[in-house]
Amino acid sequence: MHGIEAHADTAAGARPQGRLRSASLQSIKAGALLWADAGAFAIAAAGAFLLTDLLRAVAGHPALAENPSGLSLHLGLTGAFSLAMLIWFRSKGHYRRREALADQLPAMLIGCMAAMLAAGAIQFATIEVGSRLLTALHWIILAPALAGARLAARQALKSASLWTSPAQVFAPAARSGAVREVIAKHGALGVHVHSVAATDELDKARLIDAMRRAAGSGLCVVYAPAPGDRDQHDVIRALVLDGVPFLLAPQIGPLPAHAEVLNYPLEDVSFIDVRDPLARPAAQLAKRVFDVTASAVLLVLLSPVLAAITLAARADGGPALFRQKRVGLGGRSFDCLKFRSMQLDAEARLFDLIASDPAIAAEWNAFQKLRHDPRITPVGRLIRKTNLDELPQLINVLRGDMSLVGPRPMTLSQVSDYGDYVTAYVRMRPGLTGLWQTNGRNQTTFAERARLDAWYVRNWSLWRDMVILVRTVREVVCARGG
Numbered sequence: 001m002h003g004i005e006a007h008a009d010t011a012a013g014a015r016p017q018g019r020l021r022s023a024s025l026q027s028i029k030a031g032a033l034l035w036a037d038a039g040a041f042a043i044a045a046a047g048a049f050l051l052t053d054l055l056r057a058v059a060g061h062p063a064l065a066e067n068p069s070g071l072s073l074h075l076g077l078t079g080a081f082s083l084a085m086l087i088w089f090r091s092k093g094h095y096r097r098r099e100a101l102a103d104q105l106p107a108m109l110i111g112c113m114a115a116m117l118a119a120g121a122i123q124f125a126t127i128e129v130g131s132r133l134l135t136a137l138h139w140i141i142l143a144p145a146l147a148g149a150r151l152a153a154r155q156a157l158k159s160a161s162l163w164t165s166p167a168q169v170f171a172p173a174a175r176s177g178a179v180r181e182v183i184a185k186h187g188a189l190g191v192h193v194h195s196v197a198a199t200d201e202l203d204k205a206r207l208i209d210a211m212r213r214a215a216g217s218g219l220c221v222v223y224a225p226a227p228g229d230r231d232q233h234d235v236i237r238a239l240v241l242d243g244v245p246f247l248l249a250p251q252i253g254p255l256p257a258h259a260e261v262l263n264y265p266l267e268d269v270s271f272i273d274v275r276d277p278l279a280r281p282a283a284q285l286a287k288r289v290f291d292v293t294a295s296a297v298l299l300v301l302l303s304p305v306l307a308a309i310t311l312a313a314r315a316d317g318g319p320a321l322f323r324q325k326r327v328g329l330g331g332r333s334f335d336c337l338k339f340r341s342m343q344l345d346a347e348a349r350l351f352d353l354i355a356s357d358p359a360i361a362a363e364w365n366a367f368q369k370l371r372h373d374p375r376i377t378p379v380g381r382l383i384r385k386t387n388l389d390e391l392p393q394l395i396n397v398l399r400g401d402m403s404l405v406g407p408r409p410m411t412l413s414q415v416s417d418y419g420d421y422v423t424a425y426v427r428m429r430p431g432l433t434g435l436w437q438t439n440g441r442n443q444t445t446f447a448e449r450a451r452l453d454a455w456y457v458r459n460w461s462l463w464r465d466m467v468i469l470v471r472t473v474r475e476v477v478c479a480r481g482g
Contacts, residue, residue, distance in 0.1 A: 025165055029157060029190070030095040036153035037089065037146060041082045044142035051141075052134040064131060074134055077122060081115040098247075100188040101150055102467050112143045163187070166194035167247075168214040170207065171224035173198045179224045179249060191220045191247070204231045208238045211246065221246035256458045277460045278427060286462060291404050295397040302391060309388060312379045313340050321392055326409040331426045334401040336409050337392035341380025342373075350375065366445050387476045393432045405465040406431025407453035414446070421450040424457040438471040 053063055064071055088111060089095070094104055116139035123135060157163040164187070171179050176196045183193055197214075199207055211221050223239075223246050225232040232250075239246055255274060262271040278284065299306075310320040319340060326336040353374070354361045363371065376384065383389040396402040402409065409430035415422055435452040436444060444452070456464075 025162065026096065028162055032153045032157055032162075033095045033150060034086070034090075036149040037086060040142060040145040040149035041078075043149070044138050044145045045078060047141045047145075048134055048138035051137055052131055055133065056131075064134065067131075070131060073123065073126065074119075074131065074138075077119045077135075078138060081119060085111045085115060098189045098191075100186075101147065101154070104150070105147060106463050108146045109143055112139045112146075115139055158187075164190055164192045165220045166218070167191040167220035167222050168194055169196045169222045169224065170199055170211060170214075171196070171222075171249075172200050172226045172229075175224050175226060175251065179222065182249075183222070189247075191222070194219055199225065199229075204234055207231070208235055211235070211239060212242060212244055215244045215246070222249060223247070224249035224251070227251045254455070254458065258459065258461070277458065283462055287403065287465065288400075290462075291397050294404060295394045299394050299398070302394075305388070306391060309339050309379075309383060309391070313383075315379070316343075316377065325412050326430065327412060327415060327426065328401055328409070329426065329429045333412060334396070336401070336430075337395055339380075339383055339389045339392060341377060341384050341389045342375045343377060387437075390432060397432060401429070403429040403431050404433065405468050406434055407456060408434055408436045408449060417446060418450045418453075421454040424454040425450075428457055428460070433468060433472040435468065438468055438475055 049064065056063065089107065092107055093099075094107070116136060119135050119139070120132065123132065154163060167183070169176060169179050169183075176198065180193050180196065183189055183191060197210055202210060211223065215221050221239075221244065223232075223235070225235070227250075236248070252272075255272065256277060258275065258277060260273045262273055313320040322338045322340040322342070323335045324338070325333045328334045380389065393402055397404055406428050407425050407430050410418065410425070418425060435456050436449045439452060
């Protein structure tokens with residue numbers, strides 16, 4: 001009896017102050033994000049009303065206020081569906097989950113689209129139809145308003161030092177550095193490393209006690225056990241029974257982001273359902289249709305730019321296009337097109353540079369490119385800086401050699417350098433853009449590039465393609481290439 005009471009007293013004593021502070025911070029963050037969404041609904045309502053009245057005035061139609069019954073119907077539907085969306089967002093964890101804003105956008109878009117269709121259907125089914133334009137504009141404006149409001153709320157919380165919570169990482173010494181790096185890189189986690197405890201130096205009882213004390217002092221507990229750690233089951237069980245909140249970072253391999261955890265009642269066993277994201281014919285067809293349509297439109301719209309670069313590239317008497325064999329879908333090679341940005345004897349000069357300069361040789365071996373490449377022509381320097389040298393690859397996309405988004409196309413000589421990742425690479429068409437172009441590019445080693453390509457393949461989705469395309473536009477506009 002005394003042992004049970006002692007344990008309960010210890011656990012209870014660890015909770016009050018620190019855990020309340022941690023819970024208060026989470027409540028502040030959740031409240032700020034919730035109010036941001038409420039503000040977005042108000043902005044969308046006001047914006048839709050003003051814009052609709054303006055368009056009606058231009059068209060010679062009466063103002064919305066002259067149809068009070070239709071306006072009342074719109075306000076009633078808007079209020080009901082807005083409340084339903086807030087409840088839906090909360091059920092999906094938008095105000096508590098530690099995830100990037102980009103991962104929440106699909107739910108926002110789906111919610112706005114579903115609400116618009118439902119509100120429109122109800123309006124058509126009633127006698128007082130109201131303004132269909134007002135209904136459509138409200139839900140169209142709401143999607144970007146929600147994204148902007150949440151982004152502003154996150155920035156405000158960061159400025160007030162309320163976004164991240166201090167965390168203590170419990171991991172073996174060999175893993176602690178990698179865990180710290182991931183936490184530092186991903187601000188969406190909402191934590192920053194306050195301290196690290198090496199689990200190698202603690203037995204099971206001391207480890208559990210240290211985690212309880214860390215949580216009790218208000219720190220977020222991050223538990224990253226080593227693979228095969230025999231104590232992790234008992235540690236997790238003790239923390240769960242004691243109600244200690246913690247972040248678990250198991251090292252179980254490169255699972256895709258869409259893997260689902262399956263739990264069954266009364267069992268302490270979980271299954272992780274890992275599916276192949278490429279085994280979706282309809283999604284693959286949609287990707288190909290989008291590739292063909294977008295590349296054809298872009299080739300037409302950019303034809304003046306293509307013609308100007310062609311003339312500039314041929315000014316030194318050489319060809320405008322450079323063709324190089326690259327590895328494509330299924331391991332088949334194809335001629336990858338680019339505007340020529342190097343001198344005519346570039347290959348021979350590269351061999352001489354590598355042979356004569358060990359620093360250049362080391363840089364080439366690590367990155368498969370040179371940061372300050374003396375072989376680049378003045379025109380080539382400009383089109384590389386603005387990423388225009390790769391525009392001819394739109395023809396490759398149209399022909400089916402490439403996709404708009406995919407792994408970075410590799411040369412035949414790079415296959416061996418990809419290692420095991422080449423298995424994933426050849427399952428998709430290489431892309432005009434991809435994760436490599438939007439994640440460091442020149443600062444990324446070839447090994448990291450291969451890892452990013454494999455990550456993209458096992459986590460592929462149409463939504464992720466859209467996000468990469470948007471980020472690519474940002475990279476081009478900011479001229480971060482080269």
